[in-house]
Amino acid sequence: xxxxxxxxxxxxxxxxxxxxxxxxxxxxxxxxxxxxxxxxxxxxxxxxxxxxxxxxxxxxxxxxxxxxxxxxxxxxxxxxxxxxxxxxxxxxxxxxxxxxxxxxxxxxxxxxxxxxxxxxxxxxxxxxxxxxxxxxxxxxxxxxxxxxxxxxxxxxxxxxxxxxxxxxxxxxxxxxxxxxxxxxxxxxxxxxxxxxxxxxxxxxxxxxxxxxxxxxxxxxxxxxxxxxxxxxxxxxxxxxxxxxxxxxxxxxxxxxxxxxxxxxxxxxxxxxxxxxxxxxxxxxxxxxxxxxxxxxxxxxxxxxxxxxxxxxxxxxxxxxxxxxxxxxxxxxxxxxxxxxxxxxxxxxxxxxxxxxxxxxxxxxxxxxxx
Numbered sequence: 001x002x003x004x005x006x007x008x009x010x011x012x013x014x015x016x017x018x019x020x021x022x023x024x025x026x027x028x029x030x031x032x033x034x035x036x037x038x039x040x041x042x043x044x045x046x047x048x049x050x051x052x053x054x055x056x057x058x059x060x061x062x063x064x065x066x067x068x069x070x071x072x073x074x075x076x077x078x079x080x081x082x083x084x085x086x087x088x089x090x091x092x093x094x095x096x097x098x099x100x101x102x103x104x105x106x107x108x109x110x111x112x113x114x115x116x117x118x119x120x121x122x123x124x125x126x127x128x129x130x131x132x133x134x135x136x137x138x139x140x141x142x143x144x145x146x147x148x149x150x151x152x153x154x155x156x157x158x159x160x161x162x163x164x165x166x167x168x169x170x171x172x173x174x175x176x177x178x179x180x181x182x183x184x185x186x187x188x189x190x191x192x193x194x195x196x197x198x199x200x201x202x203x204x205x206x207x208x209x210x211x212x213x214x215x216x217x218x219x220x221x222x223x224x225x226x227x228x229x230x231x232x233x234x235x236x237x238x239x240x241x242x243x244x245x246x247x248x249x250x251x252x253x254x255x256x257x258x259x260x261x262x263x264x265x266x267x268x269x270x271x272x273x274x275x276x277x278x279x280x281x282x283x284x285x286x287x288x289x290x291x292x293x294x295x296x297x298x299x300x301x302x303x304x305x306x307x308x309x310x311x312x313x314x315x316x317x318x319x320x321x322x323x324x325x326x327x328x329x330x331x332x333x334x335x336x337x338x339x340x341x342x343x344x345x346x347x348x349x350x351x352x353x354x355x356x357x358x359x360x361x362x363x364x365x366x367x368x369x370x
Contacts, residue, residue, distance in 0.1 A: 043140025068094030101184030115323035179355035
């Protein structure tokens with residue numbers, strides 16, 4: 001049984017933060033609930049500096065600002081595991097991002113231990129300790145939390161602290177510590193802002209099927225949906241689903257009767273949002289039309305160029321003992337080919353930037369795709 005402090009009032013939190021300010025390493029984790037909401041509901045924060053393991057109750061504490069300020073202390077390394085969702089939580093609730101950031105899942109990729117390793121598997125591989133994941137589906141908003149739930153939460157930071165020396169040593173031996181912190185900084189960039197409303201339509205599934213005129217409607221519909229989701233804290237799909245937005249952009253109803261005749265919208269979507277959807281569609285700019293979505297993946301030569309890049313990267317990653325999926329994922333390769341197709345006029349792809357650029361060098365120079 002792990003020993004921990006349960007922090008549930010402002011004074012105790014302030015005292016804890018003062019103690020953590022003397023540390024050079026702080027392990028972090030969060031427990032949250034996200035089902036129908038746009039933002040996760042924060043149920044618990046775990047922290048451990050090697051001396052004091054704290055379970056912080058954000059439901060009970062009224063002022064978390066001292067803790068949020070701690071996360072930006074540049075003298076303290078913040079150790080996390082697979083932190084993309086945690087970063088969303090910090091951005092929304094604390095309006096901050098932890099820095100400098102050391103993600104153990106990324107470190108494992110750099111160390112050749114495997115890509116996308118879960119916490120339990122990494123602990124088992126490095127420490128030969130099996131972690132009970134029986135409480136992973138807990139409703140962390142319920143109070144009181146059981147002893148089993150609290151022990152589960154404590155485990156998530158306790159063993160991560162034990163992992164750090166091994167991972168740090170492996171990265172230092174290969175001169176990859178700077179790469180790790182660079183990747184952590186890249187992950188936190190842009191987390192503090194909401195998605196751009198004017199471009200969010202490009203993320204709607206099957207937007208590439210639409211003409212420029214239809215995209216004009218999708219653009220205003222997707223922007224409206226995002227604003228509605230944020231204001232009501234609802235997941236996008238619980239406002240109006242993607243396929244319904246596509247149908248509206250294609251059919252372009254102008255009356256409630258026409259809208260209600262569409263089978264792609266649920267009765268609930270029609271009843272709650274019908275009038276708003278028509279109002280929004282009437283604001284579509286049909287003069288300055290968006291460009292059609294350029295589906296580069298369908299162009300001649302794409303598959304062969306993709307295969308060529310993947311082959312080069314596979315051989316490189318085998319030599320360097322680093323996970324291929326992390327260096328050059330499908331998305332990274334696609335971004336590189338998109339850049340080539342547009343004669344290098346789009347932003348430099350991630351494959352050629354920072355530590356990836358150092359690793360890849362000029363190996364992709366021979367690749368042609370246009």
